[in-house]
Amino acid sequence: MKTNVISLLVAGTIACASQQANAFSQETHKRIVIDAVNYMQQNPSSTEYAKLSAWASQLNLSVAQLANLLGQAAYDVDDFEDTFFCGAITGSCVQAPIWGAAESIVKYTSYWHFQNHTQGPDQHGNDFGGYNYQKLTVWGDIDNLAATWLKGDYLDDGRGGETGWFGSDSSKYNSYGITEANYRIDGHSHYNMYDDFEEMPFQPIDHLGQYWYQKFIESKNPQILGFVFHTTDLLQPHHTWVTSALNHSGWESWVKDYYDKEQLNDFSKVTQALEYYSALDANQQDIRPILTQGGALSYSQGGIVLNSKDHYDRVNTGQVVIPHAIAMVVHLLNHAVVQL
Template identity: 55%
Template sequence: MKAVIKLVPLALAMAACLPAKAWNTETHRQIVLDAVQFMKTHPNQTKYAKLLAGVNKAGYTMDQFAAAIGQGAHDVDYFQDTYLCGATTGNCQTSPAWGAGSDLARYTSYWHFQSHTHGADVHGNDFGGYNYQKMNNAGDIDTLAATWLVNDYLDDGPGNMGGWFGDSSKYNSYGITEARYRQGSYSTRAMYEDYQAFPFQPIDNLGQYFFSRFLQAPSAQTLGFVLHTTDLLQPHHTFGTLANNHSGWENWVTDYYNSEKLNDPALVLAALADFTPLAANATDIRAMLTQGGTYSYKYGGAVLSSSDHAVRRGVAKKMVPHSIALVVRLLDRAAERMAI
């Protein structure tokens, strides 16, 4: 009975606060739609004409294309590609037992960070992903998660790491998901043996993986996956924390997105200057993605310590226009590929 009394509050607390999605899924969709609309109304500052030609060549209307890439940006939060396995049971799941089947806590979201609070990671990336062991801004939810998942391991396929009483490998997240997001860096299974020390790969590697796939075989869905990297403009994801008003800030942005005019085209136009345009033949987008992460780390930290409406509005008026501008820059490069 004592164990039940102890665990239920922990699960409830995590269920209320854990989502690490950065921008809410509908905010991701809206950012993409606003980027396409901005390009349409600013053809001289963007490659809208070339994008439209490529879209029409692919058999889409621009509205259909915008909806498809917006859906792709939304869908990344729902990937079923990351299984963590119990240190004792060896049972592998995509979310905690109390969050299964809900939007609350999918382990795939841990790949959506680029921490600027410490230097290069053990993989060799300039900025690593979520890593509780290296965290300078750990909050209650970070600690709760580390307590809940202590010594759990990343599913690395049958016959490798396992729990005390077995190994119910279901996907080989190390050999598939982590390998995809490795992008030239270095990893070992041992790095993912204990959750509290996992050095998750950063989100810019996720974006690079899907951008490479887009260059190989252009599709609206794959391009949409790339555009999920606007998570870099959500400050919690560059400060590397699940806590510190993380969920409340995301919900605030969704609730006030329209009424506070966070997508103001004048702010988007100004934000474009903070992103170096990609060359027409560029194959690596990570430097530009890091520009977004650097901006959110420099100017977004106030929302980690304050839930004041004015403070949030001030930060959001920077982060959302920069998110839209980042998508515009990525679509400018995509237009070159689609025009081929």
């Protein structure tokens, strides 16, 4: 397949420019992916770098250009316009709260970016669920603000029948019939799960990754593969302890600011981190086991950065979770390029 840099809209999902984020910062997501490609380039004998390089050539790209494309796609996932909540009374459907930018809740799509390691199986039958305000074991002001602001608000179901008072409804996007359905993998849902925000059991981020990985297998499109790499949110402890508060935004800004200053991407630590993961079987296409391994690692580290702003506490955590995020992407890239 020969093509130039590809930009596409998939399943009605639109990415648009934003400088805010509510996971690892978008810049950090991009750096993690680029560092994973650089690591493979520096370690061709222990990775599938030769296949990655050959793929770049088929795409008429340099390896550096391919890394940038993949990283940009990982960045873009925070900007998806695929999740709208509608007012319980007004029926007005929006993709973000008006106060969101100030509190790092820029788009509601971010609620699909969690994997709850503090709870057991969820209502969908997943081993680990996603964000669910009713099931949080740690939470703070932003979680409470969202649940209060959105109390009774419902997930946009297109023309599915849910409305505000007197039948009012300004549906913008069938988030239940498209987004939730896409991420409903090997599980079950019914719409009543999503008619009150404060009780919504969002699908976990490993399902987001699996959905886009399967789309990559079908299309061999590098941008779609880049979407998969947003799952490095699983190495962000707030996303496995599950809270929008408790120093969430401050920690992510710190990681961006000190990524290079504290050498959080130390490749010697990436080499060690690679050993933590069980390599994916080339004949299997379910990548969720390795994603969950990453989530378990961040959960084991997470209490510190949820409760401390101390620089050296953050250094100690960052020097574990960032190398593991890079290592997880290396494993995913190794698996992806042998599927081509």
